[in-house]
Amino acid sequence: MPNILWTVLVAAATAVVTAFAVGMLATPRMEARKKRLGDVHAARDTFSASMTRIVSACSLLQRIPTPAADDPDWTPVMRERLQAERNRWLQQLDDATVWLIDNMATYAGSYPASHLTQFAVEYAGNARMVVLSEREETTKVELLLALTVPVQRQFFGWPWSRARHMIADRQVFGETVARISGEPATP
Template identity: 45%
Template sequence: MPADPGVVETVTIALVTALVTTVGTQWLVVPRLEARKRRILDVHQARDQFLAEMRRILGAGGRLQNFEAPAPDDPACSPIMRERIEAGRARWVKQLENATEWLVDNVELYAPSWPTELLRDLISTYVAQAWAVMLSERQDTRKAELLVALTTPVWEVFGSRGWERRPPDIARAQRKLAALIAEMAAEADRRNAPAPAAA
């Protein structure tokens, strides 16, 4: 029994519609979704790297503070041991340099991805100050101490789970950061002040 012409038309229209929809979706929608997916993934990878670099600063900075360079006349430290300790300290300083370098060189990848101006300002202030500490002429142990102190309040905000990032926590981190920045500025002023004239 031959098919009804109306049924053939309906089936044909349905097939053509499905074909056009499939091809249109593959050509127009899927590439845009893939590009969006890649951009979102890039942002999350940059955020993860930001957290990893802060952990590196906390770790290397802590090690540098805990393992002081032995005194040159320390009889308990052999020349080989002294050389090994100094090599370890040099490696940790390099890790601090690399971490702060990554933070400042990639700030535009991760800082704008947080939703509030408060969070973005906290990151910008932290990164600028961490970089300034590494560029300074302070002793390595003091640099490590300052970097750990700068990183700790920021880690408390960004290293926590998203639902734990409450405005009071952010405000507390900003106050800690501001107090430390003021302390560093006062320290720099004291260091750069001219020596009193001899009587």
């Protein structure tokens, strides 16, 4: 009987020491890691949402142009409302690109491949510069769409779509960046 009691006491003491050690050493590290990974995934989700917002706002701006000044079907009130809505869409573009620049280190640095990190950084910088530029609104919208669609597909598209369009997406992106910077596109 004393052997059984001793075995039970040693087992209980071992369990207590192990639980205490895990609780004091491993659990805090795992909780901190969980928070960091959660932050990275939240940033990636917002990266995706920002690109979706850019595509959506650009599409709306293209599809719903400002009516001609002499169009009799538009009242001054409706013109004012439409202009307010277009200004709101332009503000969405500004807000989305500000977030892309401000949080670039979090989402871009989270990808394991350096070419993806570089792609995300280059996209964010160029998208923000397009919004800040003095280009015509229609040109800005066109450039933002040309930048965003290939990047969005490479980061958030279906795996078969990413592979299938990888070279074409990089080429379109490179041509758009060359157009933004005023350099001639290289074949």
